[in-house]
Amino acid sequence: xxxxxxxxxxxxxxxxxxxxxxxxxxxxxxxxxxxxxxxxxxxxxxxxxxxxxxxxxxxxxxxxxxxxxxxxxxxxxxxxxxxxxxxxxxxxxxxxxxxxxxxxxxxxxxxxxxxxxxxxxxxxxxxxxxxxxxxxxxxxxxxxxxxxxxxxxxxxxxxxxxxxxxxxxxxxxxxxxxxxxxxxxxxxxxxxxxxxxxxxxxxxxxxxxxxxxxxxxxxxxxxxxxxxxxxxxxxxxxxxxxxxxxxxxxxxxx
Amino acid sequence: xxxxxxxxxxxxxxxxxxxxxxxxxxxxxxxxxxxxxxxxxxxxxxxxxxxxxxxxxxxxxxxxxxxxxxxxxxxxxxxxxxxxxxxxxxxxxxxxxxxxxxxxxxxxxxxxxxxxxxxxxxxxxxxxxxxxxxxxxxxxxxxxxxxxxxxxxxxxxxxxxxxxxxxxxxxxxxxxxxxxxxxxxxxxxxxxxxxxxxxxxxxxxxxxxxxxxxxxxxxxxxxxxxxxxxxxxxxxxxxxxxxxxxxx
Numbered sequence: 493x494x495x496x497x498x499x500x501x502x503x504x505x506x507x508x509x510x511x512x513x514x515x516x517x518x519x520x521x522x523x524x525x526x527x528x529x530x531x532x533x534x535x536x537x538x539x540x541x542x543x544x545x546x547x548x549x550x551x552x553x554x555x556x557x558x559x560x561x562x563x564x565x566x567x568x569x570x571x572x573x574x575x576x577x578x579x580x581x582x583x584x585x586x587x588x589x590x591x592x593x594x595x596x597x598x599x600x601x602x603x604x605x606x607x608x609x610x611x612x613x614x615x616x617x618x619x620x621x622x623x624x625x626x627x628x629x630x631x632x633x634x635x636x637x638x639x640x641x642x643x644x645x646x647x648x649x650x651x652x653x654x655x656x657x658x659x660x661x662x663x664x665x666x667x668x669x670x671x672x673x674x675x676x677x678x679x680x681x682x683x684x685x686x687x688x689x690x691x692x693x694x695x696x697x698x699x700x701x702x703x704x705x706x707x708x709x710x711x712x713x714x715x716x717x718x719x720x721x722x723x724x725x726x727x728x729x730x731x732x733x734x735x736x737x738x739x740x741x742x743x744x745x746x
Numbered sequence: 747x748x749x750x751x752x753x754x755x756x757x758x759x760x761x762x763x764x765x766x767x768x769x770x771x772x773x774x775x776x777x778x779x780x781x782x783x784x785x786x787x788x789x790x791x792x793x794x795x796x797x798x799x800x801x802x803x804x805x806x807x808x809x810x811x812x813x814x815x816x817x818x819x820x821x822x823x824x825x826x827x828x829x830x831x832x833x834x835x836x837x838x839x840x841x842x843x844x845x846x847x848x849x850x851x852x853x854x855x856x857x858x859x860x861x862x863x864x865x866x867x868x869x870x871x872x873x874x875x876x877x878x879x880x881x882x883x884x885x886x887x888x889x890x891x892x893x894x895x896x897x898x899x900x901x902x903x904x905x906x907x908x909x910x911x912x913x914x915x916x917x918x919x920x921x922x923x924x925x926x927x928x929x930x931x932x933x934x935x936x937x938x939x940x941x942x943x944x945x946x947x948x949x950x951x952x953x954x955x956x957x958x959x960x961x962x963x964x965x966x967x968x969x970x971x972x973x974x975x976x977x978x979x980x981x982x983x984x985x986x987x988x989x990x991x992x993x994x
Binding site (some may be wrong): 509512513516519520523527560564568569571572575579600668669672673676677680683684686719 | 763766767770771774780815819820823827830916917918919921922923925926929930933
């Protein structure tokens with residue numbers, strides 16, 4: 493691993509908030525697994541344990557991270573990682589030690605994108621662990637397992653692309669609250685587009701495919717064509733965001 | 747002096763685009779809630795909120811996560827942002843005491859919270875009136891009581907956010923901490939309501955708005971007001987201690 497990448501990785505994983513967040517997520521997953529089985533809880537939370545429990549539990553819990561909560565958590569971490577460093581004049585420090593801008597931003601991007609993927613996989617591990625503690629081997633039904641793992645991987649790709657978008661925003665705005673502001677607007681538009689019937693716009697929209705996989709095809713197999721188009725659109729967005737980051741970094745006036 | 751400081755804070759707040767974003771976000775949420783209620787069938791849960799219960803539903807959407815997150819953002823910008831940029835020190839150079847400055851900031855955040863909440867109530871009633879006519883006033887007594895009661899946990903929430911901002915070093919970590927606290931509180935309110943009702947003021951945001959069909963009994967009202975008042979006093983003490991010891 494390149495030394496700068498290792499340095500950035502160490503910096504991001506030193507954030508205590510990450511550990512607090514995932515400890516809370518584990519607690520949430522544990523409570524959901526063990527406490528939703530009672531009829532009072534089912535009625536109160538408006539869920540059916542027959543559907544969301546056992547083999548479907550990890551997929552049910554996926555929605556609590558992937559999407560709004562995960563994106564907000566990522567944007568707060570990334571603004572700490574980029575905007576705050578920029579503000580404290582730490583962003584250009586590597587340049588004083590002989591690194592070039594492109595290598596510096598590439599290191600940041602690799603660390604941030606892999607961090608997003610790792611977080612999604614971590615939620616998968618947490619959810620499978622709590623589900624196993626509650627239902628034992630019942631959760632490992634082959635079809636459901638393959639489908640759920642695939643959905644987690646696809647969500648990981650989505651979160652990595654969103655991370656690239658957030659990095660591009662951070663570099664453009666160079667301001668924490670402006671970045672958060674635009675991400676909130678993105679989340680709003682995302683909800684609007686998913687619930688609208690404008691097919692063309694939906695097909696071109698990055699977040700639409702995640703909503704499709706998470707909500708429309710919840711506990712169901714995803715059609716292969718939708719899967720391919722979704723991955724293609726996400727990769728396309730990813731490349732565009734990556735290029736924007738590189739281009740903009742070259743122009744930054746530190 | 748406090749009035750002058752308040753004017754400065756309000757002038758600063760008026761320039762915050764996030765304030766206007768809140769109005770747009772909440773208007774979109776309220777209209778989309780209204781359309782979902784109007785278009786839902788009899789056996790759908792959303793139908794329950796159509797008509798007289800619509801303002802209650804909108805208040806629940808507000809207190810759930812949106813309102814608190816925006817309020818924490820405002821506190822973060824007004825306190826953490828200024829602290830990080832060294833702007834918090836500026837008024838102190840003109841003879842203002844730390845206490846006066848913090849009072850002005852707390853009052854301005856509280857005013858924003860009040861405006862946010864009134865906006866939700868008024869827009870939900872107007873939207874409901876357009877869709878269901880005078881039926882929107884069928885449960886007026888119920889939601890007026892909820893509005894009144896919700897001012898208690900919201901006031902405490904403002905104090906809590908001010909205290910949190912005083913401890914956080916920048917906007918991002920403040921927002922991250924708020925998000926975690928909100929999610930944990932939501933979780934505990936769902937599963938351990940009977941235990942945390944004695945200590946957690948945020949639980950009453952849910953109870954007083956009838957979240958998830960929670961029943962509003964007179965015992966809960968008294969307990970809620972007591973818990974919020976005691977927590978409020980503790981938070982004020984915490985703010986004053988932190989203000990005195992803080993290096994700006």
